[in-house]
Amino acid sequence: MATATVHQTEREELISGSEAIAIACSLADVDVITAYPIRPYDTVMQYVSKLKADGAFDCDFIVAESEHSQFEIVKHASAVGARTFCGSSGVGWFYAFEAITVTAGLRLPVVAMVGNRALDDPGAFGVEHNDAMAVRDLGWMLYWVGTAQEALDTALLAWRVAEDPRVFLPAAISCDGSFLTHSQAIVNVPTQEQVDQFLPQYDRGRLLLHPDNPITVAPQVNEDWLMEIRRQTDDAMRRTSDVIKEAYEEFKQLFGRGDPSPFIEEYMTEDADIVLVGMGTLAMPVRVAVRRMREQGKKVGFLRVKFFRPFATDEIREALSHCKAVGVIDRDYSYGSPSYGGVLFNEIRSALYTLDNRPLMQSFIAGLGGREVLVRDVEEMTSMVQGSIDAGHVKEENTWIGVRE
Amino acid sequence: MSTVAVEVVYRGIFQKTLARNIVRTIVFAARKEGKIGTAFGRYGDSPERNGIPAKQFAIVSDSPEELEENLAVYEAREVDVTINVDDTMCKGIESWAWYGLQPINALTKPGGTLIVTSRQEADALIEDIHQKDSPFNLAIVPATTSFSGLWVYKDDHTDVRILGALAKVCPELVSLDSMLAALEDQDWGGLKLTSARNSFDRTIQRPVEPGEGNDETPFTFDLLGWREMEDGLVIRGIDGGTGFRGGSLADGYDPINSNASGDTDYQPTRNSVFKKFSTRSMRPVVNFDTCIKCTLCWLQCPDTCFDVTPDGLYDANMEACCGCAVCEAVCPVAGCITMVNEAEFNDNNSQWEHWTRDKDGYQKWMTQLIEVQKAHDADTERSHGYHSPGKYEAESESEVALTGDDD
Numbered sequence: 058m059a060t061a062t063v064h065q066t067e068r069e070e071l072i073s074g075s076e077a078i079a080i081a082c083s084l085a086d087v088d089v090i091t092a093y094p095i096r097p098y099d100t101v102m103q104y105v106s107k108l109k110a111d112g113a114f115d116c117d118f119i120v121a122e123s124e125h126s127q128f129e130i131v132k133h134a135s136a137v138g139a140r141t142f143c144g145s146s147g148v149g150w151f152y153a154f155e156a157i158t159v160t161a162g163l164r165l166p167v168v169a170m171v172g173n174r175a176l177d178d179p180g181a182f183g184v185e186h187n188d189a190m191a192v193r194d195l196g197w198m199l200y201w202v203g204t205a206q207e208a209l210d211t212a213l214l215a216w217r218v219a220e221d222p223r224v225f226l227p228a229a230i231s232c233d234g235s236f237l238t239h240s241q242a243i244v245n246v247p248t249q250e251q252v253d254q255f256l257p258q259y260d261r262g263r264l265l266l267h268p269d270n271p272i273t274v275a276p277q278v279n280e281d282w283l284m285e286i287r288r289q290t291d292d293a294m295r296r297t298s299d300v301i302k303e304a305y306e307e308f309k310q311l312f313g314r315g316d317p318s319p320f321i322e323e324y325m326t327e328d329a330d331i332v333l334v335g336m337g338t339l340a341m342p343v344r345v346a347v348r349r350m351r352e353q354g355k356k357v358g359f360l361r362v363k364f365f366r367p368f369a370t371d372e373i374r375e376a377l378s379h380c381k382a383v384g385v386i387d388r389d390y391s392y393g394s395p396s397y398g399g400v401l402f403n404e405i406r407s408a409l410y411t412l413d414n415r416p417l418m419q420s421f422i423a424g425l426g427g428r429e430v431l432v433r434d435v436e437e438m439t440s441m442v443q444g445s446i447d448a449g450h451v452k453e454e455n456t457w458i459g460v461r462e
Numbered sequence: 463m464s465t466v467a468v469e470v471v472y473r474g475i476f477q478k479t480l481a482r483n484i485v486r487t488i489v490f491a492a493r494k495e496g497k498i499g500t501a502f503g504r505y506g507d508s509p510e511r512n513g514i515p516a517k518q519f520a521i522v523s524d525s526p527e528e529l530e531e532n533l534a535v536y537e538a539r540e541v542d543v544t545i546n547v548d549d550t551m552c553k554g555i556e557s558w559a560w561y562g563l564q565p566i567n568a569l570t571k572p573g574g575t576l577i578v579t580s581r582q583e584a585d586a587l588i589e590d591i592h593q594k595d596s597p598f599n600l601a602i603v604p605a606t607t608s609f610s611g612l613w614v615y616k617d618d619h620t621d622v623r624i625l626g627a628l629a630k631v632c633p634e635l636v637s638l639d640s641m642l643a644a645l646e647d648q649d650w651g652g653l654k655l656t657s658a659r660n661s662f663d664r665t666i667q668r669p670v671e672p673g674e675g676n677d678e679t680p681f682t683f684d685l686l687g688w689r690e691m692e693d694g695l696v697i698r699g700i701d702g703g704t705g706f707r708g709g710s711l712a713d714g715y716d717p718i719n720s721n722a723s724g725d726t727d728y729q730p731t732r733n734s735v736f737k738k739f740s741t742r743s744m745r746p747v748v749n750f751d752t753c754i755k756c757t758l759c760w761l762q763c764p765d766t767c768f769d770v771t772p773d774g775l776y777d778a779n780m781e782a783c784c785g786c787a788v789c790e791a792v793c794p795v796a797g798c799i800t801m802v803n804e805a806e807f808n809d810n811n812s813q814w815e816h817w818t819r820d821k822d823g824y825q826k827w828m829t830q831l832i833e834v835q836k837a838h839d840a841d842t843e844r845s846h847g848y849h850s851p852g853k854y855e856a857e858s859e860s861e862v863a864l865t866g867d868d869d
Contacts, residue, residue, distance in 0.1 A: 071486055071499075179695050183505070235505035235506075240501075338533070427506075461688060462689060
């Protein structure tokens with residue numbers, strides 16, 4: 058059961074992605090957790106409050122009166138040296154946006170879970186990535202999780218990296234609504250000793266807001282100061298890559314699992330003519346489709362982007378430099394964007410611009426509002442990309458998949 | 463290559479924990495045999511709402527790669543076993559996650575099994591269950607509708623009895639031994655293990671042939687394409703009502719014969735594609751001879767399901783009734799409205815029509831139903847406003863008497 062009191066021995070549990078993150082909170086001994094309900098994120102607060110009620114986890118658990126206060130509270134708690142966690146979904150995340158925006162500027166290592174949800178209206182619980190995407194320019198690290206196991210592991214990684222004094226930036230962990238937040242899978246829960254060894258105490262050092270360390274945080278600044286402050290945050294984000302690599306290597310040693318790269322997952326890309334790209338649980342039907350198409354002799358591979366911020370430009374360039382064509386499957390939309398393509402598509406296309414041999418690029422919008430992306434959808438997209446290769450150019454730069462005409 | 467999928471169809475909120483216990487135990491039991499599995503609820507369901515049909519799934523595979531083919535979906539495409547823990551849902555289900563009535567066996571594979579907890583005979587259940595083109599098995603675990611697992615109700619072993627029956631009807635999922643081992647891991651020893659074993663031995667099975675069962679076409683809903691929908695999230699309202707079944711008696715309108723001739727304007731102000739009636743596990747039966755036309759049922763019904771008849775009576779429209787029993791509670795005339803188990807009915811026909819056509823026949827029919835319900839109430843210790851209205855109040859009274867509160 059998910060409510061064991063002390064994490065002494067490694068154990069296998071049947072838990073959802075949300076439950077995995079709640080357990081990560083307990084293992085990381087988070088000090089302050091704030092909550093305000095919205096589906097599908099609210100499953101995390103349910104599990105956290107259950108752990109607390111069962112006496113298995115001691116933290117200040119504050120149910121705020123809105124998402125805005127929820128994020129304000131952790132922001133301030135983080136400034137006084139508390140390890141923090143909170144989260145939201147869809148328009149709830151947007152309601153908190155003033156607080157979310159300044160958290161990065163103030164260099165506060167808040168860790169948040171975004172249970173990806175369509176932006177209502179119309180009312181819809183299903184996954185779209187536009188909610189979490191909104192922080193992509195603001196100094197938040199942004200990660201898309203693929204499994205419940207990865208949700209737990211990534212949460213631990215997130216505190217480790219965010220609270221590193223070289224970084225001090227917030228991190229958002231995106232979990233697809235339903236497919237991760239509400240689906241129970243077999244997860245290996247690490248021991249407390251493993252986690253203690255991996256995750257040092259959060260030490261804010263000279264930046265700690267405390268009477269013994271008199272400081273002012275965030276005074277009024279104008280054109281004399283702001284650009285330098287922005288550049289500092291930019292530099293912190295540039296430093297995240299090395300810190301992530303370092304932490305991930307240590308994670309793999311301590312926990313005995315992980316991918317070759319913390320930033321991307323490559324699946325049968327080595328000799329692929331066509332590489333599909335996507336994020337989150339979309340990977341599940343895509344991997345199945347890739348296996349089937351490989352059986353038919355088609356050279357298809359898949360690249361899963363895990364860290365959207367920092368964007369792993371070099372690794373992605375390397376992974377996509379040998380194929381003939383790339384099909385990017387976005388579970389988001391960006392109305393009026395270049396080529397009317399998805400957000401991920403345009404980021405990838407931008408990253409590949411400097412390659413000598415640029416692959417053909419094709420954009421797909423799929424799975425909005427949580428619509429299932431099926432194996433046959435993936436096969437359809439692949440055959441459209443193959444059509445572009447055969448024609449020598451891309452006729453339709455962007456196509457919506459699985460929409461009723 | 464082997465994947466086995468099981469769905470549990472249950473009523474929110476009362477049976478949510480029961481369903482969860484079943485699907486989780488399936489995955490634990492499969493783990494005993496080195497298989498890997500997932501358990502999940504049907505996202506988009508609203509299982510916190512009283513009585514609304516909802517689903518949970520367990521999918522088990524030999525390898526992670528095979529399991530992956532069944533992940534990131536809302537429902538399995540088809541299931542080896544459908545488990546229905548409230549036999550009134552054999553008539554079909556409409557959850558909050560989809561539009562239209564889904565037959566209870568819609569996802570059951572050819573040759574698969576539908577397990578139902580019920581005290582009804584197989585033939586009575588098959589009358590309710592929609593026909594399929596392919597054969598399937600009906601397995602019955604003799605039991606009333608259970609709230610086992612909901613903290614305020616006592617454990618009646620329904621969970622382990624279903625799991626025992628499941629090991630029997632679907633040996634390719636897990637063996638009984640693995641199932642029992644998974645139960646023991648959850649500290650469900652002793653009597654619960656015996657219950658599971660007994661159920662394994664005693665489960666009733668009945669093959670159902672293609673074409674056997676309810677031949678009604680379930681109501682469906684056409685989803686529009688993006689070019690056909692109105693811009694701006696605008697949904698047109700439905701036209702206002704035109705009176706009881708489209709006319710009044712004063713104008714010489716004959717509602718009964720009009721209806722019999724196929725005129726369907728029975729309730730023009732109601733949504734024809736969102737009916738909700740599969741939420742109902744009981745329905746009101748009205749004694750029109752004792753009705754005093756006080757309007758309370760009509761006023762208080764949360765689903766506006768009472769039609770005002772030309773003679774000023776109130777006819778509960780069975781396409782709209784959710785079975786909440788508010789009408790029975792507010793009716794000031796003893797015995798005028800009685801809630802009766804939904805399993806006793808095979809159609810949604812108008813009671814007022816029946817009564818108008820044949821008053822003596824209606825009295826006999828109604829009296830018999832009320833007797834059956836009384837026998838059912840006396841037979842079960844369970845009490846709940848939803849399933850056995852009236853009993854809860856009676857028990858509350860006796861508890862008040864016990865505590866000496868004489869206010």
